[in-house]
Amino acid sequence: xxxxxxxxxxxxxxxxxxxxxxxxxxxxxxxxxxxxxxxxxxxxxxxxxxxxxxxxxxxxxxxxxxxxxxxxxxxxxxxxxxxxxxxxxxxxxxxxxxxxxxxxxxxxxxxxxxxxxxxxxxxxxxxxxxxxxxxxxxxxxxxxxxxxxxxxxxxxxxxxxxxxxxxxxxxxxxxxxxxxxxxxxxxxxxxxxxxxxxxxxxxxxxxxxxxxxxx
Numbered sequence: 510x511x512x513x514x515x516x517x518x519x520x521x522x523x524x525x526x527x528x529x530x531x532x533x534x535x536x537x538x539x540x541x542x543x544x545x546x547x548x549x550x551x552x553x554x555x556x557x558x559x560x561x562x563x564x565x566x567x568x569x570x571x572x573x574x575x576x577x578x579x580x581x582x583x584x585x586x587x588x589x590x591x592x593x594x595x596x597x598x599x600x601x602x603x604x605x606x607x608x609x610x611x612x613x614x615x616x617x618x619x620x621x622x623x624x625x626x627x628x629x630x631x632x633x634x635x636x637x638x639x640x641x642x643x644x645x646x647x648x649x650x651x652x653x654x655x656x657x658x659x660x661x662x663x664x665x666x667x668x669x670x671x672x673x674x675x676x677x678x679x680x681x682x683x684x685x686x687x688x689x690x691x692x693x694x695x696x697x698x699x700x701x702x703x704x705x706x707x708x709x710x711x712x713x714x715x716x717x718x719x720x721x722x723x724x
Contacts, residue, residue: 568587634680638666644710
């Protein structure tokens with residue numbers, strides 16, 4: 510009975526969330542939704558307590574303990590208690606193996622994807638552009654002896670050009686989207702280069718000089 514009420518409560522809350530998108534119904538949906546949430550949570554709590562009580566009455570420690578016994582195919586709580594630790598240890602070991610296998614598969618897929626990407630200039634340089642921008646920009650700013658001002662935009666990024674070094678272990682990102690003020694107060698456009706280590710994910714070196722990049 511309580512399980513059915515909990516399900517109906519959840520469905521009602523979902524319906525009120527949908528109804529809240531309509532301005533005329535928003536106030537009604539809000540208040541009745543809050544009441545439904547409180548009622549549903551109460552019903553779910555009582556349901557959980559009831560299920561646990563029934564499981565303990567049947568000789569199990571809890572509803573979860575009873576579900577574990579069912580998973581093992583054991584219906585006698587006495588037999589289950591004598592074999593529970595062995596089953597739990599076996600399941601834990603299996604889960605650990607599955608997680609390790611999933612990680613190994615994921616790592617292999619990532620390695621294969623990186624190997625393919627590294628052969629494509631645009632793919633490899635774009636892959637690290639965001640991280641390089643975040644790490645290199647502060648280093649470029651430190652080269653300013655006075656005030657500085659970035660002139661990049663959504664369509665004109667800080668590092669529009671790149672050069673891949675060697676086997677792709679590092680990439681030199683280049684740009685000229687910054688102005689720096691000299692000692693006389695004049696603003697000068699600066700060109701900057703940042704060598705980014707793709708393995709360590711860190712800046713190797715930064716060079717900043719007056720001038721613009723050639724078109």
